Amino acid sequence: MVKPDRMTARPTRWMHRLHARLSGFARPATGFVSQPEPRTIGSFARGRQLVAGNFLFAGHLVESSDRQLWDIEAPDLAYAEELHGFGWLDDLAAVADMKTRERAQDWLWEWIARFGAGKGEGWIPDLTGRRIIRWIHHALFVLRGVDKDQSDAFYRSLSRQTIFLSRRWHTCSPGLPRFEALTGLIYAGLSLEGMARHVEPAVKALAKDCASQVDGQGGIPTRNPEELLEVFTLLTWAAAALSEAGRPIPPEHQAAIERIAPTLRTLRHADGGLARFHGGGRGAEGRLDTALAASGVKGRAPDGLAMGYARLSAGRSSVVVDAGPPPAGKASYNAHASTLAFELTSGRRPVIVNCGSGAIFGAKWRRAGRATPSHSTLCLDGLSSARLGARSKSDLLVDLPTDVPIEVSQAPDGTRFEGAHDGYVKSYGLTHARTLEMTFDGRAMAGEELLVALNTKAKRRFDKRPQTVALQGIPYQIRFHLHPEVDATVDMGGASISLALKSGELWLFRHEGVAQMTLEPSVYLEKGRLRPRATKQIVLSGRAMDYATRIRWSLAKAQDTPISIRDLNRDDPDLT
Numbered sequence: 001m002v003k004p005d006r007m008t009a010r011p012t013r014w015m016h017r018l019h020a021r022l023s024g025f026a027r028p029a030t031g032f033v034s035q036p037e038p039r040t041i042g043s044f045a046r047g048r049q050l051v052a053g054n055f056l057f058a059g060h061l062v063e064s065s066d067r068q069l070w071d072i073e074a075p076d077l078a079y080a081e082e083l084h085g086f087g088w089l090d091d092l093a094a095v096a097d098m099k100t101r102e103r104a105q106d107w108l109w110e111w112i113a114r115f116g117a118g119k120g121e122g123w124i125p126d127l128t129g130r131r132i133i134r135w136i137h138h139a140l141f142v143l144r145g146v147d148k149d150q151s152d153a154f155y156r157s158l159s160r161q162t163i164f165l166s167r168r169w170h171t172c173s174p175g176l177p178r179f180e181a182l183t184g185l186i187y188a189g190l191s192l193e194g195m196a197r198h199v200e201p202a203v204k205a206l207a208k209d210c211a212s213q214v215d216g217q218g219g220i221p222t223r224n225p226e227e228l229l230e231v232f233t234l235l236t237w238a239a240a241a242l243s244e245a246g247r248p249i250p251p252e253h254q255a256a257i258e259r260i261a262p263t264l265r266t267l268r269h270a271d272g273g274l275a276r277f278h279g280g281g282r283g284a285e286g287r288l289d290t291a292l293a294a295s296g297v298k299g300r301a302p303d304g305l306a307m308g309y310a311r312l313s314a315g316r317s318s319v320v321v322d323a324g325p326p327p328a329g330k331a332s333y334n335a336h337a338s339t340l341a342f343e344l345t346s347g348r349r350p351v352i353v354n355c356g357s358g359a360i361f362g363a364k365w366r367r368a369g370r371a372t373p374s375h376s377t378l379c380l381d382g383l384s385s386a387r388l389g390a391r392s393k394s395d396l397l398v399d400l401p402t403d404v405p406i407e408v409s410q411a412p413d414g415t416r417f418e419g420a421h422d423g424y425v426k427s428y429g430l431t432h433a434r435t436l437e438m439t440f441d442g443r444a445m446a447g448e449e450l451l452v453a454l455n456t457k458a459k460r461r462f463d464k465r466p467q468t469v470a471l472q473g474i475p476y477q478i479r480f481h482l483h484p485e486v487d488a489t490v491d492m493g494g495a496s497i498s499l500a501l502k503s504g505e506l507w508l509f510r511h512e513g514v515a516q517m518t519l520e521p522s523v524y525l526e527k528g529r530l531r532p533r534a535t536k537q538i539v540l541s542g543r544a545m546d547y548a549t550r551i552r553w554s555l556a557k558a559q560d561t562p563i564s565i566r567d568l569n570r571d572d573p574d575l576t
Helices: 010-025 044-051 077-085 088-095 098-115 125-137 139-143 148-171 176-191 196-213 225-244 251-266 287-295 363-370 456-463 467-472
Strands: 054-057 060-063 309-314 317-322 342-346 349-353 378-380 406-411 414-421 431-439 444-452 474-482 487-491 496-500 506-511 516-524 533-544 548-557
Touching: 010 148, 044 054, 044 088, 044 098, 054 077, 077 125, 088 098, 088 125, 088 139, 098 139, 098 148, 125 139, 125 148, 125 176, 139 148, 148 176, 148 196, 176 196, 176 225, 196 225, 196 251, 225 251, 225 287, 251 287, 309 406, 309 414, 309 431, 317 414, 317 431, 378 431, 378 444, 474 516, 474 548, 533 548
Parallel strands: none
Antiparallel strands: 054 060, 309 317, 317 342, 342 349, 349 474, 378 474, 406 414, 414 431, 431 444, 444 548, 474 533, 487 496, 496 506, 506 548, 516 533
């Protein structure tokens, strides 16, 4: 999905290209002063797919074993940006055999020939920063065996991109785009001959953004966990590069790293992946643990709350709850109506999930993925707890929950989360309150959902619903979306649903009988796939007839957890 800062006015894009051309007149670097260690993590499987001619970017697969990468007509702008960002160089470097190196060299120098003078979609500051980092990380990989002319072209292009970044980084939107641009500028300034003058201004600008964009909880305005990981990774890379060059790390920069690390640990599931909220995915395999280890920062958020999320964990189980209001204003561009939704992971196996971001599958899937029914929480009358705006502002959330009180405390046999939100008060007069309890051994959860009119004004609003609603009640659905690898079966004549995991674990879902329980189709939306994956969801449905409606449910392991080799290895994703 194209980011909001991509919707730049034509004059801005024209100025980008003008400065890209003018940057070619600067004196080029002729080599490296120093070179940071490669820190990016690529996928060996994806690298092999690229060499075989399977180009999967931004949800589109183009198969072409005999065409040059840059001969492919990009299906959309997001696809083109993934190409020009050179993230795929990480995957080729993960393979690192002779054939793969030759392919990487061919594609890189062809980019210089076609686009290096300022043409194409790649001359945007954050993409340029991302590209510079990859070129510097993998310089030894791509420069091996090349002649002097190719080497000179490589350094000239890096110099041009560095000068371009020094002039245009300030046009990036605050947040991840600017962090990428400034980190790329710091890398280039520290690494290339004659570019040291760009380091200090970039370091100061990065420190300023660390102070303004990373809040006291170690969070960012978008509340996107995967985006927070990308910001954290960039900050640790920049800090390591400065340290290796013998330069001090600004206090604001180091403080931001120290604030973010505990937050990411709160958002980390038992399987090492991130909770999937507000447009974010699990994160690249191994990226989170690698970044946390590289930071050297220990410890968790002291009260279990971070960036508006709460975490319950015990034994092999982890639960992450969206316990804050959704992002507002421009930060809500990719935000979801997911207040009080949760995800549950047992060991290395996700159990309860949210559908995820459908952005790579097109506008309709993107919109559907942001709605409340795509999350594991309660939805009232088919209406999301926060709505998408109309017309030109349709990408921003409006009518947001604003009052989201929460409390995490000790229960007699475990940990208790209590939260509520007012997303339905304006339309129905009802507050949704949710209680989640996890036992000390992590083998069981109990949940309670409450729809309640809290005061006289709310009761009047509830009573003003049309007569048919007053007589029949307001319909609600409580959804529990299951991971595609969970095998769900209705048992005991419909009284329970068994959830079998590939690890051999068996969980049982039950409810007290107030609502109707069904097992229905659902989808799992994730990056690196060509289409949504089919899965299932447990749905508790009923009607709110009075000022207070209570629904109780439970989820518990049916047997001891086996120690199995199947639980130690994850299945590799395929191109489906």
